[in-house]
Amino acid sequence: MKKIIITLIGVTFLSGCTVNLPFNNRLGFDSVKEAQSMVKQENKPNINIKWDPNTFPKRIDIQGADGFVGGGTRTRVPTGVALSARIEEAISTFAVISNNGKPLTITVVEAKSGFEYSAGMFNITPAIDVGTVYLKAQFEFNGVQWSGEFRSQKKDPTIGGTSQTGILESAWDDVAVQVAKNVANKILH
Template identity: 60%
Template sequence: MKKLLSLSTLILVATLFTGCAVNLPYNNRLNYTSISELSALPKVQDTVYIKWNPETFPQRIDIQGSDGFVGGGTRTRIPTGVALSSRIEEAIAQIAKLSSNGSPLTITVEKARSGFEYTAGILNRAPAIDVADVTLVATFEYKGQKWTNTFNSKLKDPKMGGSSQTGLLDKAWDDIAVQVTKDVSKHLGNN
């Protein structure tokens, strides 16, 4: 009986530490507020082609645990590259025309990380992200100009239990896309 109890305990502990896969519903489009904010920026005459380096960044999905105690052992699928690249392209399209025939704007991703924490609580039916901490370090090249910048967005949901499963992380990605576009706008306007 003692061996059976020990074995059961060992299996339970191993299961807790290996984590489980968590798939959350993400949005890969900019929200209306971000688009409205970008529409106030001056438009540039240049036609731009966005080239990602590495080329696979727009398909990148990270499998990671939460930064906090709750969900630290999970294997959560976080579409960092998918979310950031689609939002950045949509954001830049608000200030410049995008076309495969345009002048290349090369975005080299030095670092991209989507940190998050889940809401703590036993009564939560589904995991909700209540802290989002996104960082993007990128080097840009456009018509002989080259510059590197770091973009950060750290958000915390004040509502106990989280407002939505992924809304805070979506909002942080939107914020990064707006920051990138404002930075790129300064350089596109110089040509």
């Protein structure tokens, strides 16, 4: 009987459960200011961003946490949604984005988001205290092709986390600004 109870308790703690977190898909204010400050230009180029695959802006990954806490959970992480929206917003600080602009094709080779929850059995709501983002992409604009790899890892030093999703969102912001700087350097010079 004792073995059965221990087995049931173990299975309960190790089985995955679904966690729905309130992710924001917009650049944070500081990231917008950083993107705006990178290019001072009066005549903004008119571009049309095309994603390859075209489903990337709607991509939602279902994954567990990278760390021990929450490793068995199934969390809906909007990697494609968050990155594409942020990248487009960051690029819009130095370019006009419209359907009749010159095409900028962004081919996503690999995109990953990782996170770790705050440790502690008494956390009522899960809070992400480590966020990791990796994006490898190829770009084409006006006959010019290039590629880039973009990484960010953000850590929340407070115990218990300050925001459920803010650390991962900050890592997405960082990658989006890196991509925008890369694109600006290629299409504006």
